[in-house]
Amino acid sequence: MTKCPICSSPLSNDYYQKDTFWISCLRCGNCFITRSVRNMLEGGAFNLSETQIVNISGWIRENQGTDIDLTKEKLYSLKTLKTLTVSEKADKILIYFSKLFPVAGASLILGFNKVGEILNTINHQSFPENKDDPFMKMFNYNAPILLPIISLGRIINTDEFIYIIEVYLRKEKGYLSNSPQKITPAGWTYLESLRQANPESKKAFVAMWFDPEMEKVYDNFINKAIENSGFEPIQIGRKEHNNDINDEIIGEIRNCKFVVADFTGNRRGVYYEAGFAYGQNIEVIHSCHEDQLKDVHFDINHRNIIKWSDGEDLYNKLLKRIKATIA
DSSP: OOBOTTTOOBEEEEEEETTEEEEEETTTEEEEEEHHHHHHHHTTTTOOOHHHHHHHHHHHHHTTTSOOEEOHHHHHHHTTOOOOOHHHHHHHHHHHHHHHSOSTTOBOOOOGGGHHHHHHHHHHTOOOSOTTSHHHHHHHHHHHHHHHHHHHTTOOSHHHHHIIIIIIIIIISOOBOSSSOBBOHHHHHHHHHTSOSOTTOOEEEEEOOOOHHHHHHIIIIIHHHHHTTTOEEEOGGGOOOOSOHHHHHHHHHHHOSEEEEEOTTOOHHHHHHHHHHHHTTOEEEEEEEGGGGGGSOTTTTTSOOEEESSHHHHHHHHHHHHHHHTO
């Protein structure tokens, strides 16, 4: 059984083409990885700690639906991901439960009691050789359901999983019931408070460098990608107003569904506008020209930034990202 070079969980698919592997991991999800990076990971060259492994796995799983290229530079950046608090881990797990079982009152049909066996087998790589072995039948049924939860929650071991489910979500917060397992009314109320701001808005704010060449990129590619996704692009430099420009920017961001922040030119205003959107719980799509990606500030270079070579490339990638994560 081929194992994931990041988390050691089994791969459900794995193929090689032009010095790049496409891997599909039961825990991490799908990503592209170069041969050299895979060799480095399997040889221990990155020296990843247990915490870094779960952080990177969770990041990959969280960004499914987009093209993820794990280069050497990207992995070194992902090593610096912050460790989530218990409440942040619990939030991600609860949100995922609500997506798996979106109807209130539905029972969470999940084999939580199998998590220990699954993680222990992965950690020791002690899989039975016989595919018809009863354990393998249990593993093949439960692992594809449970491992994404473990990944999103950045779960390190069975004890942590049990603590978050049983102690934190069920006993402390009362967001899960027992026998049958369901999201409680308190849980649904809490999930409502976590909802993305302005879910009905059709506006997309664009934060970018007001450079003549970038304005052409906006007119011919960014603008069209947003419009062809069914949204109205808002670029503050194109809007007529008599207000203080900072107030106008804040007002537009507050009213949009998502922000496209292009960091080409490394403008401070783009960082400010993206940061303000984060604070409002508004989704931010990051992009940057490939020649300037190295200049992006350390605090956001672990984001899933769209790396583009020309306007057409940006259009295609931005359209795909909006449709996968917003629309």
